Structures are given as C-alpha cells and as structure tokens.
Amino acid sequence: MRILLVNDDGYHSERLHFAKEALAEFGDVWVVAPKEEQSGCAMAITPGPIPYEKINEREYVIKGTPSDCVSFGIFGLKMEPDVVISGVNYGYNLGTDYMYSGTVNAAMQATHFGYKAIAFSAHYGGDESMKKYLAETMRYLIERHFISVDYTLNINFPKDNIEKYNGIRHTTPYDRPIRLIGELSGGRFVYKRDFDRFRKMPPDCDVVHLKQGKTVITRILVERRKPYYSI
Numbered sequence: 001m002r003i004l005l006v007n008d009d010g011y012h013s014e015r016l017h018f019a020k021e022a023l024a025e026f027g028d029v030w031v032v033a034p035k036e037e038q039s040g041c042a043m044a045i046t047p048g049p050i051p052y053e054k055i056n057e058r059e060y061v062i063k064g065t066p067s068d069c070v071s072f073g074i075f076g077l078k079m080e081p082d083v084v085i086s087g088v089n090y091g092y093n094l095g096t097d098y099m100y101s102g103t104v105n106a107a108m109q110a111t112h113f114g115y116k117a118i119a120f121s122a123h124y125g126g127d128e129s130m131k132k133y134l135a136e137t138m139r140y141l142i143e144r145h146f147i148s149v150d151y152t153l154n155i156n157f158p159k160d161n162i163e164k165y166n167g168i169r170h171t172t173p174y175d176r177p178i179r180l181i182g183e184l185s186g187g188r189f190v191y192k193r194d195f196d197r198f199r200k201m202p203p204d205c206d207v208v209h210l211k212q213g214k215t216v217i218t219r220i221l222v223e224r225r226k227p228y229y230s231i
Contacts, residue, residue: 001027004081004110006069008038008089008102011061015088015130019120022134023085026142030079031059032069039091043067043105052076066106074113083147084110087120088130092156094206095174098220104154111152111222118147122157129157133165133215140168151219156206162213169214174205 003023007016011033023029035053044065052062052072062072066086073079089103098104103119110117118141122130137155141147154173158165182191201208206216 001082002079003027003029004070004073004079004084005029005031005033006066006073006084006086006106007033008041008066008086008106010034010037011055011059013090015090015122015127018131019085019088019134022131023138025135026138027082029058030073030077030081031055032073032077033061034066034069035061035063038065038102040100041065041102041105042100043109044102045071066102067109070106070109070113074110074115081110081115084115084117085120086110086117088134088157089119089121090124091121092123092210093119093121093154094156094210094216098154098173104152104220107152107154108220108222111149111220114149116147116149118153118155120155120157123159125161126157126159128160129162129165133157137168137215146217151221154218154220156210156216158210158213158215164213166213167215168217169209170217170219171204171206171209172202173218173220174201174207 005020007013016033020029020031046064046068050062050064050068052060054060062068086103086106093101093104103121107117107119182189206218209216
C-alpha cells in the first residue's frame with residue numbers, strides 16, 4: 001500500500017512522525033507536511049509558486065497549506081497513493097468543526113481528486129490514546145473495507161484519562177450551532193466561538209460517543225473527481 005501522509009500542524013509535529021512509524025505496518029509512507037502550522041485553514045491553497053525542501057526520498061516540507069501538501073504529493077511527486085492520511089491532529093475535529101479544519105479538509109481534497117482519504121485527530125491530552133488505537137483502527141478499516149473513494153473518513157480518538165475504552169463507533173457529526181463571533185482587542189480582531197451549551201445533543205452523534213470512551217468515525221461526502229490536470 002502506498003500512503004501519502006500530510007498534516008496541518010507542520011513537519012515538526014511529534015504526532016506526524018508517530019503516525020509515519022505506525023503506518024509503516026501497512027505500507028510505504030511518503031510524508032509531505034507544511035513548514036509552519038496551518039490550523040484552521042480549511043481547504044485553502046497557496047496562489048503562486050510554493051517553495052519546498054526535500055528531506056529525503058520520501059519526506060518533503062513545503063511552504064504551503066495542507067491541501068497544497070496533497071496536491072504536491074499527487075501532482076508534484078506523481079504519486080498514485082492507495083490512501084491519503086491527514087494527521088494526527090492536535091485537537092478534536094468533531095461536529096461541524098471539520099468545515100474549518102486543515103486536517104480534515106486536506107483529506108477531503110484527496111477525496112475530491114478521487115483518492116481514498118482519512119483524517120485522524122486526538123485531544124491535546126490524547127497522545128497515549130492515539131498511540132494505542134491508531135494501528136488498531138487502521139486494521140479495523142482495512143479488514144472491513146471501510147476506506148472508500150466515495151467519502152472522507154473523519155476519525156477522532158478519545159482522551160487519555162477515560163475510565164474505559166469502548167471500541168469503535170460509526171456515527172454522525174453533531175450539527176451544533178457554532179457562531180464564529182469576535183471582538184476588537186488591542187488593535188486586533190479576535191475570534192471567539194459561541195454556541196448554545198444547553199442544546200440537547202442527539203444521542204447518536206460523535207460528541208456523545210467520544211465522551212463514552214469510543215473512537216468515533218464519521219463519513220463526509222465529497223464530490224469525487226479523478227485528477228485530469230496539473231496545478
């Protein structure tokens with residue numbers, strides 16, 4: 001299996017390099033990562049030339065976005081990956097947060113180009129959980145043929161301090177009514193996240209199952225388009 005690994009936290013992310021080592025069990029891994037952190041950039045691309053650095057034959061750093069990393073691997077390196085994996089992200093990408101996530105949208109970019117893709121995220125305090133369950137989750141997906149070109153898989157691991165791990169759950173995103181509001185402060189405009197904390201969550205949504213100690217998997221449908229041009 002040929003795996004293209006990207007992220008939005010940058011090349012120096014410890015979780016990126018852990019993922020590289022863990023995914024080597026499943027095939028040959030190529031890494032293309034941003035030089036700097038690109039959290040919250042969604043599916044943004046960089047107009048104009050994108051500088052890059054070759055670390056070795058299978059690792060590259062680019063001065064671009066996570067979506068640029070996907071395009072660099074597919075078009076620049078002429079890869080035909082069997083799967084594109086994004087992450088593991090520092091912080092969850094639950095509910096409608098995926099719309100803003102560089103991690104998830106990099107995977108969605110790959111799906112848009114016609115490739116299988118997975119986004120992995122974990123709590124900031126979820127290193128041990130990620131290390132325990134990443135390979136197990138990959139085996140689960142491969143054995144059951146859940147990785148598909150028809151959708152992007154968005155996967156979140158539980159926190160480290162859960163009382164009991166309760167396995168893997170396929171679920172739906174919590175459509176919480178987040179409003180990105182903000183205010184002027186010290187000569188800057190600062191975003192704040194505001195949502196109805198008292199709204200009852202659907203019992204089968206991703207947030208509820210994650211709190212129950214499960215690895216949660218949601219499917220995001222993306223228009224599929226096999227690449228037929230270079231950018």
